[in-house]
Amino acid sequence: MDRSFSPPLSQAHFDDLLERLREAEETLDAIRHGEVDAVVVGGSSGQKVYTLENADRPYRVIIEQMREGAVTLSADGTILYCNERFADILGHARESLIGREVLHFVAPADTPVFAELMAHGPASGRSAELSLINADSVGVPVNFSVVDLDMGQDSARLLCGVVTDLTRSRQRSHELAAANARLAAEIDVRRRAEESLEVALDAAGMGGWDLDLAQGLIHGSKRFDEIFGREGTPGPWLVGELLARFLPEDRPAVQAGFEAARRVGSIEFELRIERLADGARRWIHVKGRVHRQQGRNGRLAGVVSDVTTRRMTEQQLRQAQKMEAIGQLTGGIAHDFNNLLMVIGGSMDMLEEHMPGDERSRRYFAAARQGVERGALLNRQLLAFSRRQDLRQEAVCIDDRVHSFQGLLERALGETITLQLVEPEARWLCTTDPHQLETAILNLAINARDAMPNGGTVSISTRRVVVDSERAQSVGAAAGNYVAVSIADTGEGMTPDVASKVFEPFFTTKAVGKGTGLGLSQVYGFVRQSDGFITIDSTPGQGTTMTLHFPLTDDPEQARAKDDAAVTLRGTGSVLVVEDDASVRDIAVRSLGDLGYTVFEASHAQSALDVVASGVGIDLVFSDVIMPGDIGGMELVQRLRRSHPAMALLLTSGYTGQAMADQPRPADVQLLAKPYTRATLSAAVDAALEKARARLRDPGKPGV
Template structure:
């Protein structure tokens, strides 16, 4: 019968450590296979496992450790790695002490200590541990000491020391608890606010952007029909600009609510910064000096590059305004390691992060203003000079990207905004070169799937004017029926949110398994996470956000078709 295969009513012989001892590969040690162990070692192991007191055997000259369930609790984070380990390797911080124990007991001696203080690294950090320790030799089958039995009982310091320590820590514990409670309550309030705004924005965004698409589509068609009428062109341009402002407002609200569709990829911040300096300089003006600082080897991050660039641009514009259009803005990056204390209550985990900062020496903000800075529609600018959604959008983007954002400010000294993005070990995304060709149209057959008749008719006219053959379907059910009946198309241009049993994602799944696969271009005012996961699009998902114009539509179609 295999050793320790039966409990015979003893709980310890069928506990966790009994199972671990049976499963351990003892051929890695001088003890050899468990079925070749001496009778003395077997009996001692059974005695040890049956004890409710923390016991450990140190067997042989190396002191291979075999211990019971009670000792596994004492070992803390070192369990189960101590099993089978020589004691001097298992507890290197007290290796000299344990060598004396082995030398003494293997020579036939015994040792005992009362309230012995040893500094141990049970959970990765030094701690003073007070113990009653009793060491006795264990005889082998030949009667000669072959190992050491150690009784380890962790004790406390004297009552006065314990009381003093408790008194010293009580105030700090209470303060930490209060701070943690307040942080949790604030985080809950912020989360509830986000959910409320997100639900409201998500519910409105789809219909609102569809309305904007109807307006924009007809304005673009009117501009094409009246090319030679300057009055029409002027008024159409003004109306389209208003449509774009409405679309921007909707997008900013979705960003704050963390519901904007993102297309993240792996980037080295240095590559992003290289192309950003010229853009910022043009946007901020010649009287602003931009000081860009990055480490030589910044870690990679997984972000939507366009949204990150927009966030940095928003922060830089705010900094310029705080400087009244003249001064220096420092945009910097750093590799940082955040600990648990820093991350507590912030919704992020401890680990490696890339910190991107935008700092100015402008007029700064008082504490009351700073507290409201990320609130949607809050602004200190004059009427007509800001929507109050710039910082809100940055806040939502950073949070949606799995990061954290901090802002510090002092009146008369300036403001610093710090964005923390988790480090990624994945390889950098290979960026395809952008094409500068004109997107004049094509000859392919496109199936337009759109439940809104006004949006559908405008899209059809755009495509037909550009030379495409166009088929239409009012919903996913009709589109799938056409495709299953054998209608051949080169691309499916489909709205995301539609009534019916067949969803836009079902059309995409069908298109993907065809030979060859059929290209799919989605369009939507708000995807409601139907084609994304946590509002993050996969690299092979193409989305044209509403409202869009004919140029954007043609460019996306040529891109998806692979021209």
Template sequence: MSTEAILGNHRALTLDVLNYLDQGISVFDEDLRLLAWNRRLFDLLQLPEAFAQTGLSIEVFFRFNAERGEYGEGDIDAIVAERMRLARSFAPHVFDRVRPDGTVIEVRGNPLPNNSGFVTTYTDVTQQRVVELELERRVEQRTEEYRLESEAHRKTAEALRKSELWIRQIADAVPALIAYVDKNNHYQFINHMHQEWFGLNRSQLIGTSIFDLVENRNLEQFHKDIDAVQQGQEVQTEYVIGRKGRSPLDVSISFIPHFDEQEQMLGYFFLGQDLTEYKQTQRELIESQKMQALGRLTGGMAHDFNNLLTVILGNLNFLEEDEDLDLAEMREAVQCSLQAAQRGSELIQRMLTFSRRQALKPTATNVGELVDDFSVLLQRTLGETIHLQKQLAEHLAPVLVDKNQLETSLLNLALNARDSMPRGGRLIIRTELYRKPANANTFTDLPAGEYLMLSVRDEGEGMSPETISRAFEPFYTTKPAGLGTGLGLSMVYGFVKQSGGGIDIHSKLGEGTTIRLIFPVVDETPTQQQRRLLRLSQDGRQAQVLLVEDDVGVRQFVQRALQKMGYSVDLAENGDFAWEKLLHNRHYALVLTDIIMPGSISGLELYSRIRQDYPETKVLCMTGYSEQVESTLSEQHLLRKPFMRNQLAHKLQELLKAEHA
């Protein structure tokens, strides 16, 4: 093949790659005549197909835009003349053009070397501008930093030549990662964004395996994606990429297979875009909405806590003042107080779980039990005009989900349903088994199999087809200004998809709305998990325990409980006294410590010292507020207050058995 033919193939291949980008690109020569373009340019600017011809003067584009009002009002010839004067200056520029339909296009142009032409990129930044306006009051400084960083990272094309240098300059000018990898997974071409992402240049990467850059945490998913593209599928995935000495990146990666004329696999294109700022903005808005929902829940809970305190104080008052109570009546009063206190503990734990920021690990969850428990909070939040009904199927298999996010999603759906019924009505939450056939018309992106379906149905105003089609878009809302962020359903959609499930909407105007969520089922039930843990032996008993607690009442209760279980107990009222005892007694089997205590040594500091200096001594930490410590402690080493004696016994047995095994 001749050199000219090879270069021609390279140019054609490069232009094909540009068609996969989300930006419009145009290249004009020194006479301002069209040299190259991509499909996105014509779609984004709604240009006639007749304009897609090499050699067409830029004046034709200017006049077409001026006549349809793209440049505002004024004399058409004067507007075109001014545009031509600016174009002939070959000056770099960047500005936002607001089209008549409201679309905001970022136009960014740079001259080629020696003013031999001009490269311009066109980016639809409408949604980005909406996000910036939404957050302007709260994150002005971050918005400015993001703008400056985007300016530094987005480079426009620098040259257009009939050579490999011409191809490379175009690729380097695109604000995205571009690479070509052969069928053996070795790099054959990369652009400069690899230097930005990975800190490696072309000479370090060309010929090496693409797997050399993949972290262990991403390796399994990356193998799946490469296997799929090797089979001829286009794949798009999101990853978090760690960078030595710098913050990690949230990125979107696309793999596009490349075939020859005989449909033989030659390799694949590797395209990446940085989503870090977008993800951060999305997380902040979701957290803001969750805090608004939490405020709604708190008001309803105040009534519940007053009722619980009435039960506890009333029964304790009976025990204190009524000397004629017999043993059975005393036991009944104590039992009622214990049950009320336990309900209060469960409400506190549920609120802490709902409000915590960090991502929680998915666990095998009985959705029916979760709905049944969470409905207590829901009913308080929904108000008296909403009648909450539960239709929960029995003996359903569990699903692997994040309980906190499932509760948050259920709350969002319930609040949307309530808002659609201003005069009140029924809200029905239903669970059932859903068997998806291979040829189903719904949830088409999921494989056939058994799923658990959770649906929320209301008798509200319903949705139009247009509203349904946009319901999952971020920031889309039909509520009046100030009454909704438009993130509720988009957050639910993201959670369901991340959990491997599906979601759809059935609604008609005036006939209410049903939103269905499905999740793949798992084998082990929560009850089976609990039974497996309860089979731990009692071998830890008779061990010597150091109890560290500054609150006298709590210390007395836990000491009595430990002694009743058969443990030998030493006491310390804070971390400093506990450390002194440890220095003189290295034979404690376990240290049970509070976390927040007076003195120079906190519970967490004591935990770290013991783990380092006395690795044979086990540590269990008690706390009434776990959000600040769960990143440091595993669940195995954490006991949440308030707790019952049987919960303490089980935690000690589990810890001593697991770490003696």
């Protein structure tokens, strides 16, 4: 062995060297055989990786396959490489693009954007949206992102770019924007429809509602909440919560209505609720229909309105119609009854002169006479109710009247009851019959007294009331200004049922024999005949207020009639009695004969005209108003007034109100109410003759 070339080697060192050699050989071998595809080179600027032939093929494939355009640019924007997709976007062959400046394809407007993109920037890349002009000279919107490729200090600057065609996404956003606009327009139309529906419903006083059957929730409009009296808690109602608002006796009907709606598809009812806010009982009308959702009954929607006022008006109207019907009936009976009383009373007048003088006969006769008088009184009350009494209307200040008979009122009320007269704001005048007014107030005061067996207060007050057309319709009077006089007590009050009947004739809550049941009927008829109306405000246990309304007037001179004396006056002259009822005519003929007149008679108007035409010389024609035949009493006197202006005329009727409404009575012709006595007949005949004589003396002055 040659020692000089062989320094001593440890076995380990040797093994290590051997291993290193093997590793180096293996490395060289692997490189030589192409078992590696990259080599790593260490240098001053760090480790660098050099890929060998074909090593970047997967990347090339990816780049060629992808749906984005890929491009490599030199620093001055020359295209060094581009993929097929990039060429597609521009519509040129790839071969014709390499070597050209990309700026050539940028839309002129976007060149500043592109220049900024090409300027040096951060290594992480940057992007911008711009338009490229394709082979067809059409602008293609793209997203152009570039990144600087660091090739080392000595290499030229390179930029890698990725180009995304935005045409489709732009198109999609346009479509989306258009769809959005359509949707917005639809929403707008729907909202407007909803708004106008709400306005329309509100104008109709209706609330809208929508019931979700599955959830049991009811969504209501603002008016809906108002109708049910819910304040301050917006949001849906639970079905149970709403049901609880109905009166307990009405709830089963509500439930039945909703049950039936599921089967028949619609709902409608008119029932009562207790309003949440103030506990007021109101009538509501509910109407709705089922929405069918996916084949099953999902929702009910509809409207609700408060119909309390309408129902009250209907009720008042029914009441008014009922009273009218009763009035007609009562008036008819009273008319016939009057004629009977006339016959009885008149016959008794005749009989009186032939009466035997014994005490017993006189007593029987007086009892019969009293019966006739009571019958006549009753009849007057019935006629008053049926609005067929002869009112003497004039301008009346109610307060002055009340003060003038305050003493009488206090005596009637007794010691346990305090009378309170409230001083009015002004002394209004109204048109009515003052005597009937006093009777009516006295009547009401006595009723008030009877309602307070243990004492209390009756207060009388007047005020001015303006009645609008809606209210006028419900009370059955004309719209306008009224003077209202209220008679209020602190008594036991009335139930609504009783209050609705108090004006009916013979309705009384008093013990048998204590009242005729005609007092309030008379008040009612009188007020109605004065073109007024009555309202009742009564609560059981709290008292009753009756308010009479009379038309307000400004004319203090509106007097129409005056009182007649009641003294039997004998007279002379010829009288023609026109009367269809033979008994009544007979009585009149005999009475007038007894008074000293020459009497002619006729059973109807035509025969009366014949008698007058025969030239017998009639001073006065005394005619019934209502008679069978073509000519009535009114027309008869009108004809005679024209043909014989000097003739005295007098009418009689048991039935005056209606007849007067039908045909105007000549101003100077008096009307004698049936039943009349010999005294009232003589006074009326005498007055009529006197008036005719006065007219004859002074033809220019019209009769009063």
